Amino acid sequence: MQGKTTHSSTPAAVVIEPRRPEFDFSNVGKYWLQDPFTSHFMNALSIVVPHSERTVIDIVRKYADQISDPKLAKDMDALIRQEGRHTLMHLRCNEMLKKCGYPAIRLFEKFQKFFVGRLRKISPPAWELAMPAAFEHFTSAISRDFILNKTFWTGGPGDAASNSAVAFTDWHALEELEHQAVCFDVFAALEKRTWLLTPALLFLWMPATLISVYGMQLYFLLQDGILLKRKNWGPYVKFLLQSLPILTRGAFKYVKKDFQPWNEKDVEVYHLHKQRISPITS
C-alpha cells in the first residue's frame, strides 16, 4: 500500500494540539448530567472509550511509516498524544464508576478486548484501517452534539453544567472535533476506496456501537432501579429517540466522491467552543 499518500484535510485554521488539563472526579456523582439517562449514556460511552482509543493509537502508529505527507504525519502524532491523555482520564472516570458497584463493567471490558483483538487478526489492511476511522466517526458526532446541544445534556447553566466531568467532556469534545479528519485522511491515503467506510459502519461498527453503548446504559439504569419504575419508561424512550440520530446519521456521507470531513460550520463551532472552554484548557 506504500506510496498512495494523499494530504491532510484538516483546515489550516485548526491546529491539533495535545493539551494536558487535570481533572479531579472525586466529588462527581454518577448522575453528573441532567438526569440518569444522559449521565448513564455518557458513562456507558466512557466504558467503551479506553480500549477503542488504544486501538486507534495502535493502528495509526502501525501505518505511520507509510504516510509521506508531513502535515498528515504531524496530525497523526498529535492525535496519538491527544488520545493517550483521553484514555488516561476515562480510566480515572471508570474507576469511580466501578466503585459504584457495576460488576458487568469488567466483563464488558474483557469481551471488547477479545472482540476487537479477534477482528484485527482476521482483518485485511482496509478493514483494520476502517476501525479508527469508524471510531472517530462516532466520537466526532457525539462531540459535535455535546457542544451544540448543551441544554439537552446538562440541563443548561447551573450546578450540573459546571462539575469537573462536564469540563472533562468539554475538553474531550474539543479535541475529538479537532482531530476528526485524521483517521479518515489516513484511510483515504492508504486505501483510497473511502466508500468502504459506509458498509463498515452500517454492517459492523454502527450495530457494535449501538449494542455496546445502549446495552451498558440499560444495564446501569436497571442496576440503579431507574427502569424498574414505570414513570421512568417515558423519559427513557424519549432519550432513546433523541439520542439515536447522533449515532445513526452520516454513514452514507462516505459514498459521496467529494466528501471532506470538515466544513465551514464545523470550523466555526470548533473555534467558538475552543474560546468558551479556554479556562479549562489553558
Ligand SMILES: [Fe+2]
Ligand atoms: Fe478521544
Ligand SMILES: [Fe+2]
Ligand atoms: Fe478521537
